[in-house]
Structures are given as C-alpha cells and as structure tokens.
Amino acid sequence: MTNDILDILEKSDKHLSNEQIAQMIGSTEDEVAKIIKGLEKSNTIVGYKTMINWEKTDKELVTSIIELKISPQRGEGFDKVAEKIYKYSQVKSLFLMSGSYDLCVIIEGQSMKDVALFVASKLAPMDNVLSTATSFVLKKYKEDGMVFYNNEEDSRQVITL
Amino acid sequence: MINYEKILTDKIQQIPPSGIRKFFDVAATMKDVISLGVGEPDFVTPWAIREAGIYSLEKGRTYYTANAGLLELREEICNYTGRKYGVEYDARTEALVTVGGSEAIDLMIRCVINSGDEVLVPEPSFVCYKPCTYMAGGVPVPIETKEEDNFRLLPEQLREHITDKTKLLILPFPNNPTGGVMSRKDLEAIAEVLRGTDIMVLSDEIYGELRYDSEGHTPFSAIDGMRERTVVVNGFSKTFAMTGWRLGYALGPAPIIKAMTKLHQYGIMSSPTTSQFAAIEALRSCDKDVENMCREYNYRRRYIVDGFRSMGLSCFEPLGAFYVFPCIKSLGMTSEEFAEKLLQEEKVAVVPGNAFGESGEGFIRCSYAYSVENIEEALTRIARFVERYKK
Numbered sequence: 001m002t003n004d005i006l007d008i009l010e011k012s013d014k015h016l017s018n019e020q021i022a023q024m025i026g027s028t029e030d031e032v033a034k035i036i037k038g039l040e041k042s043n044t045i046v047g048y049k050t051m052i053n054w055e056k057t058d059k060e061l062v063t064s065i066i067e068l069k070i071s072p073q074r075g076e077g078f079d080k081v082a083e084k085i086y087k088y089s090q091v092k093s094l095f096l097m098s099g100s101y102d103l104c105v106i107i108e109g110q111s112m113k114d115v116a117l118f119v120a121s122k123l124a125p126m127d128n129v130l131s132t133a134t135s136f137v138l139k140k141y142k143e144d145g146m147v148f149y150n151n152e153e154d155s156r157q158v159i160t161l
Numbered sequence: 162m163i164n165y166e167k168i169l170t171d172k173i174q175q176i177p178p179s180g181i182r183k184f185f186d187v188a189a190t191m192k193d194v195i196s197l198g199v200g201e202p203d204f205v206t207p208w209a210i211r212e213a214g215i216y217s218l219e220k221g222r223t224y225y226t227a228n229a230g231l232l233e234l235r236e237e238i239c240n241y242t243g244r245k246y247g248v249e250y251d252a253r254t255e256a257l258v259t260v261g262g263s264e265a266i267d268l269m270i271r272c273v274i275n276s277g278d279e280v281l282v283p284e285p286s287f288v289c290y291k292p293c294t295y296m297a298g299g300v301p302v303p304i305e306t307k308e309e310d311n312f313r314l315l316p317e318q319l320r321e322h323i324t325d326k327t328k329l330l331i332l333p334f335p336n337n338p339t340g341g342v343m344s345r346k347d348l349e350a351i352a353e354v355l356r357g358t359d360i361m362v363l364s365d366e367i368y369g370e371l372r373y374d375s376e377g378h379t380p381f382s383a384i385d386g387m388r389e390r391t392v393v394v395n396g397f398s399k400t401f402a403m404t405g406w407r408l409g410y411a412l413g414p415a416p417i418i419k420a421m422t423k424l425h426q427y428g429i430m431s432s433p434t435t436s437q438f439a440a441i442e443a444l445r446s447c448d449k450d451v452e453n454m455c456r457e458y459n460y461r462r463r464y465i466v467d468g469f470r471s472m473g474l475s476c477f478e479p480l481g482a483f484y485v486f487p488c489i490k491s492l493g494m495t496s497e498e499f500a501e502k503l504l505q506e507e508k509v510a511v512v513p514g515n516a517f518g519e520s521g522e523g524f525i526r527c528s529y530a531y532s533v534e535n536i537e538e539a540l541t542r543i544a545r546f547v548e549r550y551k552k
Contacts, residue, residue: 008460014534023467024460024533154531158188158510159198161288161337161517 001025005035009045011145051146063092063108063137064115066123067101069130078102081128090118101133112136176292181516184501188510195539196510197527200337202402202483204457206439207450210401213442214435222434228426229418230258230410231437237444238410242393248383254415257422258432258440262367262396262409267293268421269363269392269411270329274299278328283314284518285486286333287365299328305520308477308488312341316350323354329361332381335368338517338526339486340462340479342372345379352384361417362391367409368482370400370451373459378481382412389414392421397436399482400451401443406436458483461529461536468540469527472547483530486514490523492550499525502550507542 004025008016016024018032025032039045054061068085072078078096085105086094093106105123109115116134124132140148166174188194205211229235235252243249250256259265266289274280276298282290284303291301304322306312319330332351334343343351355362364381372378382388396409411421462479469476469487476487489499496513503509514521529536 004456004460007456011457012533016533020464020533020537023464026463154203156196156199156201156203158191158194158196159185159512160200161512 001027001031002035002039005032006039006044009036051144053140053148055140055148060110061108062110062112062115063106063140064112065135065137066105066107066119067133067135068103068105068123069132070102071128071130072102073128081126084126085123088118088122090115172296172298176295181497181500181513184497184504184513187501188504191504191508191510194504194508194510195535195542197529197531197536197539198510198512199528199530200484201404201530202399202454203530203532204402204454206401206403206406207443207447209446209450210403210439210443214406214439217435217438222438224434226258226431226434226437228431229256229422230432231434231441234258234437234441234444235410237441238412241444242380242412246378246380246383248380248388248412250412251415255412255418257411257418257425258437259396259409259411259425260429260432261398261407262365262394263289264425264429265392265394265396265409265411265421266290266363266365267296268424269394269413269417270294270299271297271424272417272420273329273361275328277326279324279326281319281322281327281330282518283331283333283336285312285336285338285514285521285524286331286517287337288517290331290333300326302327303518303520305518306336306339306341307520308475308524312336312339312477312486313343313347314351316354319351319354323358323360327358327360329363330355332362332364334364334366335372335378335481337368337482338484338512338514338521338524339477340482340484341477342374342378342479342481344376345384348379348381348384348387352381352387355390356386360390362387363394364391365394367394367396367399369395371455371458371483372481373455373462374480392417397440397443401440401447402454403436403439403443406433406439408432408436408440458529461531461533464533465527465529465536465540468536468544472540472544473551474547483528485527485529486521486524487527488524491552492547493552494550496522496525503543503546507546509539509542509546511543 019029022029022032070081073080090107092108095104097104107115119134235256238256239250239252270293274297278299279302280294280299282301282303283306294301304318369378380393382391382393392411392413394411397403465485466476466478474487496515500511500513512526514524
C-alpha cells in the first residue's frame with residue numbers, strides 16, 4: 001500500500017487529496033493520511049515540488065552541469081566535501097558518480113557569468129577539488145519524467161466500442 | 162435508377178442498424194466534450210515497440226509476410242502464451258496473426274457456422290459477435306448475464322440454452338462492457354457442461370492481461386479437455402496500447418486454424434508487416450510496460466467505482482478490462498435517454514448499455530482509460546446530473 005501511495009504521488013500531475021488517493025488504492029482517508037505522515041517523517045517523501053518551464057516566463061535562468069574531480073578525505077570519503085557544496089543555495093542537485101569524475105553538480109544562476117563566477121570563486125578553490133568542467137544546458141526537453149514541450153491532445157474518437 | 166435494396170444482400174440488410182448510431186454521430190461532432198466513451202487505452206504504444214516498427218520501415222521491410230504471419234512472431238506469441246499461462250501451441254500449425262482480434266472472431270465464426278447453426282452469445286458483450294453470426298448464416302442466441310451474478314456466465318444458463326443446433330459458444334471475458342471476469346472455477350463449471358458435446362468455443366480474451374484480482378487470467382484452453390474445442394482470440398491493441406496497429410491473433414486446433422488461414426489468405430493476404438515486427442518487440446521486452454499500465458488502470462478503476470457509488474448508483478466492481486458499468490435504472494430513464502441528456506446538459510460522453518445487447522439496458526459503459534483529472538471532472542459533472550434527476 002505504501003508503494004502504491006508513493007507511486008501515485010510521484011506520477012500525478014496535480015495535487016490529489018488523501019480521499020482521492022484512498023479511493024484509488026482501496027483504503028481510507030485516515031489510513032492514507034497516517035501513512036503519508038509517516039513517510040514525510042522518515043524523509044521517504046522528501047518534499048513536494050512544482051515543475052516549471054521557466055523558459056515560458058520572463059525570468060532569466062541558466063542551468064549548468066559541473067563535473068568535479070575530488071580527492072576524498074580520510075575517514076569522510078566524499079560526504080564532507082559534498083556537504084560543503086550542497087549547502088550553497090545555487091546548487092540544485094548533487095550526485096556522487098561512478099566513472100571519470102566524482103561529483104555532478106547542477107547549478108542554476110541568472111546568467112552564464114553568474115554561474116562561471118560561482119564555479120571560479122566557490123567550487124574551484126575548495127580543498128580537495130582537483131578539477132572542474134562546466135557545461136551549460138541549452139534546452140530542457142524532459143526533466144524528472146516530465147516532457148517540457150508536449151502539446152499533444154487526446155486525438156482518440158469520442159466514442160469507440 | 163438502381164434499387165440498392167435489391168443490390169445489397171439479404172444478409173447484410175438483415176443486420177439491424179445500430180440504434181444508437183445517431184447518438185454517436187452527435188457526440189463525435191460536439192465540442193469540448195469530456196469523454197468516457199472510448200474502448201482503447203489512453204497510453205501511447207511504448208516507445209520500444211514504436212521504435213521497432215520504425216526500424217522495420219528503415220530496413221525496407223515493406224513486403225507481405227507469410228499468410229499466417231511472420232513465423233518469428235507466431236513463435237513469440239506461442240512462447241508468451243506458454244510462459245504466461247502454461248498453454249503450449251505449435252507456432253507453425255496452431256497460430257494465426259490477424260488484423261485485430263475482430264478479424265479472428267469473424268474468421269472463426271465463418272469457418273465453423275453453417276446456415277441455421279446456433280451461436281450462444283453472453284450479453285452484454287462486444288458488438289461484433291451477432292453481425293458476424295448473421296453474415297455466416299447462423300442464428301445468434303443471446304444469454305443474459307446479470308449484475309447479481311457479477312456478469313458471469315453460469316453453467317445452468319448455458320445448459321438451458323443448448324439445443325441440438327448449438328455449434329459455438331462465445332466466451333467474452335474479461336468482458337467489454339461490464340468488466341466481468343470468469344475465474345478458473347467458473348470456467349471449470351462451463352467446461353463441465355461442454356464436455357461430451359461437440360460445441361466449439363470462441364474465447365475472446367483480448368482483455369486477458371488487464372485483470373485486477375490476484376487470481377489473474379486463465380485462458381479457456383487451459384481448462385482440462387477444452388483445448389481441442391477452443392479458439393483463443395487475443396491481440397496487441399489493449400495489452401500493449403496498440404489499437405491503431407491493427408494486430409491480433411488466434412490460437413487453436415490445427416484444422417480450424419488452417420481453415421481460418423485459408424479465409425484470411427483470400428481476404429487479407431497477410432497482416433500489416435510493420436505492425437508484426439513491432440509486435441515481436443512488444444512480446445519480447447514489454448512485460449514491465451504492461452504491468453505499469455495495468456497498475457495505473459487499477460488506481461483509476463477503484464477511483465471511478467467509488468465515484469459512481471458515492472452518487473448512490475449501484476456499480477458492479479469490475480475485475481477486468483477498463484470499463485465500469487454502473488446501473489442507472491434508479492433514475493427512471495433508459496440508457497439512451499441518460500446518455501443523450503448527459504451529453505447535452507453536461508457535455509460528458511458515455512456509451513448507453515443497450516449498445517451491447519438488450520440486457521445492457523439500464524446501464525451505461527464508462528471507460529477509465531483516461532487521466533485521473535479527466536475522470537474527476539467527468540464524475541463531478543455526472544454527479545451533478547444524477548443529483549438533478551434523482552427521484
């Protein structure tokens with residue numbers, strides 16, 4: 001039941017009430033509320049977000065992906081460095097990677113200069129950071145399972161048997 | 162001046178025109194209609210399948226295939242049926258790839274029905290069994306399945322309708338429009354009635370993969386002794402969201418499949434090649450997609466059943482397909498009146514239950530192959546409508 005709730009919450013495009021979720025999984029509103037509360041408490045549900053295509057607004061926003069190579073700290077591995085990085089509000093996502101680099105940092109800034117400055121003044125000089133490689137996102141097609149440019153309407157017939 | 166009534170055959174004229182055609186035409190032209198009226202998935206065919214179709218075109222595979230379908234596809238179909246249900250078929254002699262499940266239904270009926278033979282058709286059910294029977298010269302004999310029996314076909318009902326002319330039984334489960342299913346036990350009971358007779362069975366299992374109870378689907382041919390009398394019809398439309406690809410198949414005893422292939426060869430030649438290549442991919446790699454779609458339908462199924470019940474309507478809990486079949490008798494309208502008024506007043510399209518046989522009168526078919534938001538809006542409007550006419 002817990003997995004069903006998570007599945008529904010993750011995939012639904014709009015906010016569903018606990019009552020609606022309860023109907024969908026054959027449970028009660030109270031039970032669903034209790035489970036969701038538990039999931040929030042345990043940080044299984046980390047948060048609720050709205051997906052926005054900022055390109056449709058007049059807000060200037062630049063997203064970049066920065067590949068960092070790090071020398072891990074004794075006894076701490078990568079976690080300590082990672083913590084120092086994700087505390088910056090500009091850092092949207094941070095992943096520890098396998099492969100040719102260690103940390104993948106996704107940054108949002110107002111301009112390329114903004115982002116470049118952040119890398120040059122904050123990330124690059126950090127102890128343990130061996131190198132940085134910055135790439136800018138030119139266009140978002142799909143993020144977190146949501147397609148950004150999808151205007152397809154339901155083209156099915158109104159009635160078919 | 163040609164008198165077309167004299168040109169057209171007696172048989173085609175004998176087929177009663179669909180009484181609700183007018184309603185459908187109105188619904189099709191109305192703007193801003195919220196529809197719960199379709200009989201197909203809202204999912205797009207999984208990309209892996211579409212890609213396989215595109216690839217086959219890139220490779221220039223634009224030729225006819227063998228009449229019975231690509232052997233590779235038939236083998237995959239037989240593997241799938243063996244792996245999922247434990248029923249083994251020989252790809253070379255016991256499988257035929259058709260243009261949708263409906264072609265397979267037409268072929269089977271035409272291959273076994275002589276003039277005057279009776280065909281038992283549980284109703285409410287899909288609309289093609291009767292016309293196909295008429296065209297083959299047979300006599301359709303409806304058997305009314307009832308809400309209180311969970312829209313199942315009961316063995317005693319079957320026994321009552323069997324005469325010495327009975328040639329074929331249609332088993333349309335999971336059922337469109339009711340969503341009713343037959344458990345293995347129910348099928349065993351039907352098999353018990355058929356044992357010792359020569360009655361053949363056309364088991365239309367197009368919704369077989371869309372089951373929401375833990376038991377899951379059992380093909381009728383899996384029941385002891387039924388394989389020799391059963392043609393199982395299935396297809397890709399509902400399971401893999403491939404309606405537009407027009408691809409189905411029939412599995413059955415070699416002599417019947419051989420005859421059906423003969424007819425298919427003259428009428429169709431071979432099923433669409435691109436679709437066949439895509440279907441191979443569907444059977445090989447899309448179990449997970451089917452599972453996800455099924456889970457999604459299940460959420461909506463519970464949601465919509467709950468929605469109708471909270472309006473005070475009696476709504477049978479469907480365990481298969483993607484339809485609910487709520488009863489609207491308490492409003493004192495016919496199915497058609499309900500559907501027409503609902504369309505005019507609230508702009509919601511549903512299908513009157515009598516489209517699926519007389520026994521569907523008093524019910525409406527609503528599909529839940531729509532997004533939750535769409536269903537939510539439709540339910541709000543229907544609830545308003547029901548409230549207005551409640552007695």
